Amino acid sequence: MVKSFVPFATSVALLAAAATAASLPDGSWPASKGTVQFAEAHIIKAGEVFDGKMQTFERSDISCEGQTESGASTAVFKMEPGSTLKNVIIGKNQMEGVHCDKHDCTIENVWWDDVCEDAFSVKGGTADSVTKVIGGGARYADDKVIQHNGFGTVEIDGFYGEDISKLYRSCGTCGNRPKKVNVSNVYVVNPTNAIVTVNKNWGDEATLKNIWIKSGKATVKVCQWSQGNANGEPKILGNGPSPPLCQYSESDVHINQDISQASSTSSSASDPTQQSSASTSSDPTQQDPTQTASSTASSASASSSETPIQSSSTTGSSLASSASSNSSADASDAMAPGTVSPVDNGNNEESVVSTGGSQTEQQDSPTNTPSVSSSSSGSSTDDVSQTDIQQSSVASSNANDRPMNDVQLRCDSSSGSNAEQVEFPTHVASSNANDRPMDDVQLRCDSSSGSNAEQIEFPIQSSTAASASTSSGSNNEAQNQVETFAPSVSTASSGSVTQNDSPIQNSGSDSVTQNSGSGSATNSTGKLPDGTWPASTGVVLYSEPYIIKAGEVFDGKMQTFERSDITCQGQTESGASTAVFKMEPGSTLKNAIIGKNQMEGVHCDKNDCTIENVWWDDVCEDAFSVKGGTADSVTTVTNCGARYADDKVIQFNGMGTVKINGFFAQEFGKLYRSCGTCAGNSRTVEVENVYAIDPKVSIVTVNKNYGDKATLRNIHVKTTTGKDTIKVCQWSQGGKKPINLGDGPSGTLCNYSASDIHINEE
Incomplete structure (x- = not known):
């Protein structure tokens, strides 16, 4: 009206101005009238x-x-x-x-x-x-x-x-x-x-x-x-x-x-x-x-x-208050x-x-x-x-952020990379308001563990992940001591721990904390995310991709995993060698955060993998790549999340089906892309219980001429610009240079109805 x-x-x-210095901002944003x-x-x-x-x-x-x-x-x-x-x-x-x-x-x-x-x-x-x-x-x-x-x-x-x-x-x-x-x-x-x-x-x-x-x-x-x-x-x-x-x-x-x-x-x-x-x-x-x-x-x-x-x-419109992208x-x-960055010569402007x-x-x-x-x-x-617009809520900064003091790292010079990093903007992290400082924490590098890759662990303040539940292990915070757990690796067949990665010293203690993993994947049920992001319990660096063997369950206990020798180079094509994890068929990766220092995230190059509660903090080229397999292969992605993807989050080049249930995506190109240049077979994707904020292109993109099938249910999309027209399912003509043909419901190619899609709803 x-x-x-x-x-x-x-x-x-005439305005009489007062000569008063401005106050330091607190990170809040004003409401519009x-x-x-x-x-x-x-x-x-x-x-x-x-x-x-x-x-x-x-x-x-x-x-x-x-x-x-x-x-x-x-x-x-x-x-x-x-x-x-x-x-x-x-x-x-x-x-x-x-x-x-x-x-x-x-x-x-x-x-x-x-x-x-x-x-x-x-x-x-x-x-x-x-x-x-x-x-x-x-x-x-x-x-x-x-x-x-x-x-x-x-x-x-x-x-x-x-x-x-x-x-x-x-x-x-x-x-x-x-x-x-x-x-x-x-x-x-x-x-x-x-x-x-x-x-x-x-x-x-x-x-x-x-x-x-x-x-x-x-x-x-x-x-x-x-x-x-x-x-x-x-x-x-x-x-x-x-x-x-x-x-x-x-x-x-x-x-x-x-x-x-x-x-x-x-x-x-x-x-x-x-x-x-x-x-x-x-x-x-x-x-x-x-x-x-x-x-x-x-x-x-x-x-x-x-x-x-x-x-x-x-x-x-706004993000859910608990997951505001106000950084x-x-x-x-x-x-x-x-x-403060030291005097530096020869840098190129980013x-x-x-x-x-x-x-x-x-x-x-x-x-x-x-x-x-x-x-x-x-x-x-x-x-x-x-x-007339409605009044906005003020997004304020965390009032209880605390620094870490007297952190010492004792490592070989060969354990880390001295290369200058190509940094991409990183945004919202933990919503925990009670992060504690770390005092006198000693860290130790150890390359003698059973892992096929050297790792360096950095504990971060212990905090409760808002939406990331770990099925084994717990984080106990006593006074200013911080525990960082080594990831547990177990085989589904025996239920026993076959490998425990590098030990870590906690607050000067010489003891090593050992953790047993669950004997099998949790097979959790996907649920609609609420937009919160999990808190990291530590950082683990690998100098080459960590291989998760067939039948293994790798429980990362909500630590951040990334590469010590690689930084993101945007949409530069690389391959599995720049990933953090390479998964064999029948393996499971769960309760892990993938850090920004990597290029290809996680690879499942022979299909039939399971990932549960895995979060990509800053997607580089792709977050998760699925290749190989047969028409009967199934890879499942349950209760995961990813943000800041310039292009694809999940890239499907193989055969069979990818099932995505319970996924939070924020500021990304496409949540799922069926390979447009991989001719010769059809691919199926099932997507449900998804909460997506600011998709740049579409939720999924499939190929009409390859016989792809996409089914979407209970998809919630939030646009911070207020835009209500979103490409939910887009289809292309696959080939050497795929051409987008259209989008919207279309039989088995894009199977969903208006009631399955919720745009800018609470």
């Missing part, structure tokens, strides 16, 4: 203060096109010098966010829900120009959040970034224009490149204070520098403290430390922003920001001809407080694509009218349409 209402009045006022859509960029005049009252502002005529270059015409707001934008959420339907093309702008408590090309662009100005970014936050930036092309200084104080490449980039192609950036009281979750990047040859200067970072990586690039190139692409030269280019010390940077113990640092930034600022115009994240707290210099008012349209359509809740179960979407859970809420105040009277005309 569409209803129109009278234009709102704008007040003529409504949606306003502009048909063109809204201009904020010089001296004007635009208070959006925590509504979401976006374009009605533009959708994001990734890193496609555009310009100010695709922005939501264009700011003139001396203008202020505050208490605003920038929605996903835009390309260039906010532009300040003549410098000297102020933005306060502005949040970018899903960054497109850039969030905030600063251009023009003089060497004395200062643009201020106070409070606010941005998430899901494939590249830059703040792009500085002009002269002068950008001050960033109290900013929250999540799943971003770079928080700030001094233009590397704009010529010799020395730029300065001051960054303080910043909390960034999962930076995939660097916090700031500046240009060494153009005299840039960056100062960083009180920087907090949560990352799956122990070493993070805080300040990176490049060789600017006005005639081509800039070249990354190195990173680390290097005054005056990169001014900070180790005490200024806190990696994977407890954010709840942090305090704010005073900075030169003025005006309040977040929860703790008593003088803010409104509290963006915790309270109802409906009041305008601007001090007015005059009471004159100006009329506006804006005619918004209000509708009651819902525009967003602020323990990003990737980072094992320990990290270190190009990482993040596919997260808006995560706004909403309830009906009245739409607030933005207030516009200025130092002079006047009127503005904009085509504005407003959409």
